[in-house]
Amino acid sequence: MSDARVADVIARSLALAGVRHVFAYPGETIVDLLEACRVEEVEVVLARREATAAFMAEGLAMATGGVGACLSTLGPGSTALANGVASATLDRVPVVALSGQIDSGREQYFTHQVVDHDRLYAPITKWAGRIEPSSVATTMRRALRLATAERPGAVHLTLPADVGGRPATDGEASAPPLVPAVVATTVFTTGPEPAAVLAAARRPVLLAGIGAVRAAATAELVRLAETVSAPVVVAPMAKGVFPEDHPLFAGVLDMACGQVLWDLLGSADLVVTAGFDPVELITPWTLRTPVLHVDAIPNVDQIYASACECVGHVGAILGWLADDWRGQARWTEEEIARHRGRLREAYYSGAVAGRLNPTDVVDAVRRAAPRQTLVTTDVGSHKLLVGQGWRAYEPRSVLMTNGLSSMGFGVPAAIAAKIADRGRPVVAMVGDGGFAMTATEVRLAAALSLPVVFVVFVDGSLNRIELTQRSRGIPSTATRIEDVDLVKLAESMDCDGVRAADAAELDKSLQDLPSLSRPLVVEARIDPTQYDSQF
Numbered sequence: 001m002s003d004a005r006v007a008d009v010i011a012r013s014l015a016l017a018g019v020r021h022v023f024a025y026p027g028e029t030i031v032d033l034l035e036a037c038r039v040e041e042v043e044v045v046l047a048r049r050e051a052t053a054a055f056m057a058e059g060l061a062m063a064t065g066g067v068g069a070c071l072s073t074l075g076p077g078s079t080a081l082a083n084g085v086a087s088a089t090l091d092r093v094p095v096v097a098l099s100g101q102i103d104s105g106r107e108q109y110f111t112h113q114v115v116d117h118d119r120l121y122a123p124i125t126k127w128a129g130r131i132e133p134s135s136v137a138t139t140m141r142r143a144l145r146l147a148t149a150e151r152p153g154a155v156h157l158t159l160p161a162d163v164g165g166r167p168a169t170d171g172e173a174s175a176p177p178l179v180p181a182v183v184a185t186t187v188f189t190t191g192p193e194p195a196a197v198l199a200a201a202r203r204p205v206l207l208a209g210i211g212a213v214r215a216a217a218t219a220e221l222v223r224l225a226e227t228v229s230a231p232v233v234v235a236p237m238a239k240g241v242f243p244e245d246h247p248l249f250a251g252v253l254d255m256a257c258g259q260v261l262w263d264l265l266g267s268a269d270l271v272v273t274a275g276f277d278p279v280e281l282i283t284p285w286t287l288r289t290p291v292l293h294v295d296a297i298p299n300v301d302q303i304y305a306s307a308c309e310c311v312g313h314v315g316a317i318l319g320w321l322a323d324d325w326r327g328q329a330r331w332t333e334e335e336i337a338r339h340r341g342r343l344r345e346a347y348y349s350g351a352v353a354g355r356l357n358p359t360d361v362v363d364a365v366r367r368a369a370p371r372q373t374l375v376t377t378d379v380g381s382h383k384l385l386v387g388q389g390w391r392a393y394e395p396r397s398v399l400m401t402n403g404l405s406s407m408g409f410g411v412p413a414a415i416a417a418k419i420a421d422r423g424r425p426v427v428a429m430v431g432d433g434g435f436a437m438t439a440t441e442v443r444l445a446a447a448l449s450l451p452v453v454f455v456v457f458v459d460g461s462l463n464r465i466e467l468t469q470r471s472r473g474i475p476s477t478a479t480r481i482e483d484v485d486l487v488k489l490a491e492s493m494d495c496d497g498v499r500a501a502d503a504a505e506l507d508k509s510l511q512d513l514p515s516l517s518r519p520l521v522v523e524a525r526i527d528p529t530q531y532d533s534q535f
């Protein structure tokens with residue numbers, strides 16, 4: 001039996017699971033744990049508030065494929081953390097969140113700053129558990145394995161203030177295998193024989209989602225698409241799982257110009273879902289097209305009906321479908337090119353000559369950013385545009401929340417992605433509303449010498465909602481926001497700032513993107529008129 005304390009076992013379990021950074025906001029209740037993390041060389045990163053700490057944990061896990069971790073104190077800390085924790089759960093990202101609590105002797109009756117974490121966290125996590133000296137090592141193993149198991153998500157643990165310093169009595173810290181190696185996959189199928197269903201289809205379309213990203217199924221996805229000659233549509237959070245410069249790439253579902261994609265799916269006689277998670281659907285699924293469901297879990301959502309389900313390792317199943325394929329190419333490249341042409345036309349429609357259009361911003365950043373750049377986006381009209389228009393070449397190179405879809409994600413996720421890989425250029429694309437929620441985090445980027453580029457789509461509007469008001473003929477209420485001098489704001493936070501009102505200024509402001517040494521805030525003063533024709 002070692003003489004480790006509870007806090008030591010927590011920190012060591014995280015370290016053994018590959019956690020190098022915890023994103024935290026302190027309070028008295030977690031002082032032991034912060035110290036244990038320091039000793040264990042798990043770097044504690046001080047976000048400016050708990051919600052952004054949780055988004056950083058989520059963003060880091062999205063970028064790396066590992067586990068994210070975030071810490072808060074009791075009461076106001078744990079309630080503030082909840083938004084980012086819910087985000088990880090709905091975005092299916094493994095995060096271990098831990099909050100302090102009043103000391104255990106007072107937990108049942110004391111009122112000041114005490115909220116019931118079990119009830120607060122139960123609906124927004126896979127598990128809301130508590131740390132006890134007699135089970136801390138096992139609890140940490142369970143938390144880590146549960147967070148990473150399909151479908152992944154957040155778990156939340158409560159640590160009473162008096163428990164962290166007590167001796168741990170259930171043995172040494174250890175970590176379970178988080179993503180067990182796939183030695184063999186068992187495929188459970190229901191309904192008709194999957195290979196025969198695919199062989200019978202004349203116009204199959206593949207629809208790839210985040211399950212394919214988690215299974216690292218890019219090679220098999222490309223192989224199946226090429227074998228069958230079928231177009232591939234991807235879900236927004238899966239951007240890059242199929243290279244977007246591939247001739248069979250057909251666009252992103254439910255982002256800008258969504259109807260073009262739904263028309264394509266509607267013209268298919270079979271949709272093969274590859275790890276597609278219906279949490280990403282924004283519009284209801286009204287297609288009558290038969291679906292061949294391929295995922296790590298059965299079709300438990302029933303958002304679409306599927307007579308045939310293949311359940312197992314997504315990459316292995318796609319590979320097996322490709323191996324079994326006998327038949328003629330289904331679509332011609334010209335047909336898919338025509339579809340892409342339509343999508344492109346819809347995407348650029350509504351641009352106003354002589355103004356800085358939203359698509360100009362996406363194009364300027366893509367031009368200036370090296371191929372391997374990681375981009376994050378916040379939530380709003382700009383996200384729908386980035387989701388469709390940003391050309392992604394590899395999985396985990398575009399981070400967005402499309403499960404909870406909470407504003408305030410883009411800035412902290414970019415900072416975390418840069419922490420995870422300092423050598424990679426990172427750009428955050430955020431609306432002026434979302435930036436106002438999280439702008440103070442740029443000070444953290446400066447403090448950590450992280451030259452992230454924050455491109456702010458300034459339209460003076462919570463545009464996504466203002467558009468809804470306009471389409472219903474009601475005046476803008478609570479959807480206009482006041483101007484902020486982002487150049488001064490950036491400079492006051494030890495960052496560089498630049499303002500751009502046209503494409504040439506924007507190109508100039510981004511010209512040093514690959515070699516910056518300080519964070520850069522770009523105030524892109526857009527004309528949002530173009531959005532009207534895209535959504």
Ligand SMILES: Cc1ncc(C[n+]2csc(CCOP(=O)(O)OP(=O)(O)O)c2C)c(N)n1
Nearest residue numbers: 380381382406407431432433434462463464
């Ligand atoms: C935390 C949170 N609050 C409210 C919303 C609802 N919402 C979705 S988009 C949006 C407007 C975002 O405005 P901005 O960041 O300026 O982006 P824009 O739409 O202008 O591109 C709002 C309020 C949300 N998704 N998340």
Ligand SMILES: [Mg+2]
Nearest residue numbers: 431432461463
């Ligand atoms: Mg805006």
